[in-house]
Amino acid sequence: EAGVVQSPRYKIIEKKQPVAFWCNPISGHNTLYWYLQNLGQGPELLIRYENEEAVDDSQLPKDRFSAERLKGVDSTLKIQPAELGDSAVYLCASSPRGGHEQYFGPGTRLTVT
Amino acid sequence: GEDVEQSLFLSVREGDSSVINCTYTDSSSTYLYWYKQEPGAGLQLLTYIFSNMDMKQDQRLTVLLNKKDKHLSLRIADTQTGDSAIYFCAREGGTASKLTFGTGTRLQVTL
Numbered sequence: 001e002a003g004v005v006q007s008p009r010y011k012i013i014e015k016k017q018p019v020a021f022w023c024n025p026i027s028g029h030n031t032l033y034w035y036l037q038n039l040g041q042g043p044e045l046l047i048r049y050e051n052e053e054a055v056d057d058s059q060l061p062k063d064r065f066s067a068e069r070l071k072g073v074d075s076t077l078k079i080q081p082a083e084l085g086d087s088a089v090y091l092c093a094s095s096p097r098g099g100h101e102q103y104f105g106p107g108t109r110l111t112v113t
Numbered sequence: 114g115e116d117v118e119q120s121l122f123l124s125v126r127e128g129d130s131s132v133i134n135c136t137y138t139d140s141s142s143t144y145l146y147w148y149k150q151e152p153g154a155g156l157q158l159l160t161y162i163f164s165n166m167d168m169k170q171d172q173r174l175t176v177l178l179n180k181k182d183k184h185l186s187l188r189i190a191d192t193q194t195g196d197s198a199i200y201f202c203a204r205e206g207g208t209a210s211k212l213t214f215g216t217g218t219r220l221q222v223t224l
Contacts, residue, residue, distance in 0.1 A: 004155070044214070091155055100161065100205065101158055102212060104157070104158075
């Protein structure tokens with residue numbers, strides 16, 4: 001069974017530029033999460049989807065961050081415009097309906113210069 | 114994750130047992146997890162325990178939960194160099210499915 005897939009793995013952009021990250025969850029997993037991991041820290045939840053509905057986006061900085069999961073499968077997280085402080089690893093995770101395990105992708109390491 | 118705390122670093126010799134500790138403050142925690150993160154990789158789920166259990170064993174891994182003291186530990190028996198990584202404790206509770214992570218414990222295994 002393929003794991004959670006994320007792309008790109010690495011991204012370097014200049015501040016004020018837009019950036020987008022893509023995630024494909026494990027097949028059949030209806031819950032999808034985006035986490036932010038700063039250096040030396042544990043992941044922090046940005047947004048959680050149940051199918052195509054964002055059920056918890058309270059930690060998503062909505063002035064510059066947006067996310068979508070239009071067909072309840074793949075998801076895209078966007079930052080526009082990026083700031084220096086957005087440099088971090090962005091992790092996607094998924095879990096099956098009713099399951100308590102979250103399975104993580106390898107992450108996208110963003111560097112904003 | 115200030116309500117989940119871990120020590121930053123642990124060094125053990127190959128073949129010894131490692132014990133990584135975690136404390137949390139929220140007694141409503143339902144599930145508690147241990148994840149492993151190797152350099153440049155995502156988080157790998159190692160094991161988890163439901164809050165009404167006090168122990169779970171899975172091959173070389175033993176999880177102990179002291180709910181009264183809100184203390185969770187992960188014991189790795191016969192630690193190998195491949196166990197060198199950062200280990201994160203996480204709790205689920207309050208908002209369903211929301212995980213709160215600790216800052217991670219870096220395990221260094223020496224020969």
